[in-house]
Amino acid sequence: MSKRDYYDVLGLNKGASADEIKKAYRKKAKELHPDRNADNPDAETQFKEVNEAYDVLKDGDRKAAYDRFGHSAFEGGMGGGGGGRPGGMGGGAGQGDFASAFSDVFDDLFGDFMGGGRGGRSRAARGSDLRYNLRVTLEEAYNGLSKTITVPTSVQCGACSGSGAEGGAEPTTCPTCSGMGKVRATQGFFTVERTCPTCSGLGQIIKNPCTTCGGNGRVQKERALSINVPPGVETGTRIRLAGEGEAGMRGGPPGDLYIFVEVERHDIFDREGVNLQCRVPVSMATAALGGDIEVPTIAGGRSRVSIPAGSQSGRQMRLRSKGMPALRGGGHGDMFIELAVETPVNLTSRQKELLKEFDSLSEDNNPESKSFFKSVKSFWDAMKG
Ligand SMILES: [Zn+2]
Ligand SMILES: [Zn+2]
Numbered sequence: 001m002s003k004r005d006y007y008d009v010l011g012l013n014k015g016a017s018a019d020e021i022k023k024a025y026r027k028k029a030k031e032l033h034p035d036r037n038a039d040n041p042d043a044e045t046q047f048k049e050v051n052e053a054y055d056v057l058k059d060g061d062r063k064a065a066y067d068r069f070g071h072s073a074f075e076g077g078m079g080g081g082g083g084g085r086p087g088g089m090g091g092g093a094g095q096g097d098f099a100s101a102f103s104d105v106f107d108d109l110f111g112d113f114m115g116g117g118r119g120g121r122s123r124a125a126r127g128s129d130l131r132y133n134l135r136v137t138l139e140e141a142y143n144g145l146s147k148t149i150t151v152p153t154s155v156q157c158g159a160c161s162g163s164g165a166e167g168g169a170e171p172t173t174c175p176t177c178s179g180m181g182k183v184r185a186t187q188g189f190f191t192v193e194r195t196c197p198t199c200s201g202l203g204q205i206i207k208n209p210c211t212t213c214g215g216n217g218r219v220q221k222e223r224a225l226s227i228n229v230p231p232g233v234e235t236g237t238r239i240r241l242a243g244e245g246e247a248g249m250r251g252g253p254p255g256d257l258y259i260f261v262e263v264e265r266h267d268i269f270d271r272e273g274v275n276l277q278c279r280v281p282v283s284m285a286t287a288a289l290g291g292d293i294e295v296p297t298i299a300g301g302r303s304r305v306s307i308p309a310g311s312q313s314g315r316q317m318r319l320r321s322k323g324m325p326a327l328r329g330g331g332h333g334d335m336f337i338e339l340a341v342e343t344p345v346n347l348t349s350r351q352k353e354l355l356k357e358f359d360s361l362s363e364d365n366n367p368e369s370k371s372f373f374k375s376v377k378s379f380w381d382a383m384k385g
Helices: 018-032 041-055 060-073 097-112 138-143 284-289 350-360 366-382
Strands: 130-136 143-156 182-185 190-195 218-229 240-243 257-263 270-274 274-282 289-297 302-307 316-319 335-342
Touching: 018 041, 041 060, 041 138, 041 257, 130 138, 130 350, 138 257, 143 257, 218 240, 218 257, 257 270, 274 284, 274 289, 284 335
Parallel strands: 130 257, 274 335
Antiparallel strands: 143 218, 182 190, 240 257, 270 274, 289 302, 316 335
């Protein structure tokens, strides 16, 4: 593929003055800026081309070499007078196709790390995501809640409308990287790319930084946010509030706010997904005779439960739909009651007397014990051979 003429790239005639070159470059760079051309896949290549052309034509010596020898002035670092600069900054005019091929690889590699836009050279960096830990009670998780939280965050600076420049002046293209946000260093065959030290990868510098924000385009502030926590949240539920994170650098898009929910332990109810478990102690007499008991529900009410006569410890009973609401709709879970038969303590002598009398009258009242000791006896008999 033959390289386009640098003057053509900028829409100029050969012999254009330094002023004309500068003007043409600004106009083109603005038009082709990747932030404005998200939908135009060719803009990025053209933007690179324009930067490369300007990189050469703005420099008196290199321009003279180009005027005389054309592109061959810079090829392979061997061309005519004034050729390839060591450590080729930015534009890449001094590097052959080998380096360009590498740069594409680097673009892909770095794209994800540098925050924001495709190719990793979004000048206006996206703000960070924020995490806010929210502890709620089980009752709040059951009912859902609305709450105002205070988030320490950074917001767009009002004095400069987020541009970072005093009086709202436009930031200018970084001279070190020609707006690419990255610089390249060639070592032998390899080209290493790294974030531009002058502009920290933003591709733009500010001559007169805003005094309020120091040029960041954002200021620290506590922000009050009202949030809605839906019924059914669990520990680990994340609620995303798009665009409520930190403001971006120099007018970049804001990050998101993530609310991480933690549901506190409850004294009465244990939660297992949408179901609730509740251990209910019952007296020995109630367990033996049967009877009604009242149990609490998470909704704050009470439910009557009939204990069948002869209930053992550990018996499970289900109260349908008395559990937690499902987070994404679809009704409620169940509540399970587990009976814990309580052996009476602190007996009076009269009670002891009654229990002894009861025991002497007991015959077939403890089938589980009877069957257990029968098994034990045959176990021992078998051991004797
Ligand atoms: Zn730079
Ligand atoms: Zn400011």
